[in-house]
Amino acid sequence: MAGAADTPLDSIIVGGGPAGLTAAIYLARYRRRFLVIDAGAPRAAWIPLSHNHAGFPDGVTGMDLLARMRAQAKRYGAPVERGCVASLRKSGELFVARTEAGDEVAARTAVMATGVIDVEPVLPNLYQAVQRGLIRHCPICDGFEVIGQRIGVLGHGADAVGDALWMRTYTDDVTLLTLGEPLGLSDGDRRRLAGRGIRAVEQPVAEVHAEAGRIAALTTAAGERLAFDTLYSALGAVPRTDPARPAGARTGASGRFEVDAHCRTDVEGLFAIGDVVEGLNQISVAMGHAAIAATTIHRTLLKEEGRL
Known part of the structure; x- marks a missing residue:
């Protein structure tokens, strides 16, 4: 060398x-x-x-x-x-x-x-999903590209809350998914989410649904099916x-x-x-x-x- x-x-x-x-x-x-x-x-x-x-x-x-x-x-x-x-x-x-x-x-x-x-979510075909824009990492870089879409933000804690609130710049439909981890927020942060119409789901994801080669929905351990156009990883x-x-x-x-x-x-x-x-x-x-x-x-x- x-x-x-x-x-x-x-x-x-x-x-x-x-x-x-x-x-x-x-x-x-x-x-x-x-x-x-x-x-x-x-x-x-x-x-x-x-x-x-x-x-x-x-x-x-x-x-x-x-x-x-x-x-x-x-x-x-x-x-x-x-x-x-x-x-x-x-x-x-x-x-x-x-x-x-x-x-x-x-x-x-x-x-x-x-x-x-990046701390990645445990989901199938991760690299391909990122390449197709189905899982994103940077709301600063490409939030503009998801205007009006159904967005799921994967993460927990204050940073994930910040990303979820940031995405409300582009869409009214934002859900925060902790993937089974405790949300770990103060009452004030929970009120901030509620005030912006952001739902927090703390159930683990039991199943990932794909349609036409893309992630279309997630089913929680409680049996609830949640449909999204794009997922953002806010796991740090x-x-x-x-x-x-x-x-x-x-x-x-x-x-x-x-x-x-x-x-x-x-x-x-x-x-x-x-x-x-x-x-x-x-x-x-x-x-x-x-x-x-x-x-x-x-x-x-x-x-x-x-x-x-």
Whole structure:
């Protein structure tokens, strides 16, 4: 693997999704020596068609967007290698990334662009259902596409309530399904749901009904059949911060990295960008993080090198 410990790079980027690839494009154009280590499982690859990403008025699939970004990074010579980083530690002034295959690479700075893993509902043919828009994850991204439809929001707790209330922007027919988990809400939150006409169903789902290859209804353990046009998963997400635990960067209440305005963690030289950072999970935000982090890295290194 490029960048052995005796020839440190300027930076290691952990993750090859929209955040990591944008950082790679910037650093390549800044003529920096770096390496992207990509596990090959970006969350963006699940996007069937995004209509709110600027510059694509007819929408863009996650796979197409990633392919375009990889091609752009390659055009400027950005090195991207397949691998899964098991640990990222700081050794003196350098960061050392060790892959699950046992390879090591060292660099003066490091960028965590590892994203999050969605907690998925246990339903049949999940990937195909997501690709067809029958199960969605982001009401910010595609709420507009379900105007007037019958929506089921899968989840429990305050976050699920927030998503259910958000969906009332687009439709009057919203049901919150906890999949058998306790709703776990205050009386005030229950009143908020009732005030917006949102029913909460705390029964487990006993059966999933499909018609013409799509999820059409759910039957609860109590025998009630509930029909929907689209289901939203509001079960949360797990940030991929584990590889950087040896480096000791601080995380917030959600388990994501806390960063400053320049996407710097509290560990000098370690940056975090995209969904793994506290804030809004959007591709455009991740790309903005990447531009800021890469530019900060370049400027910092220029100063250290006495060139600025």
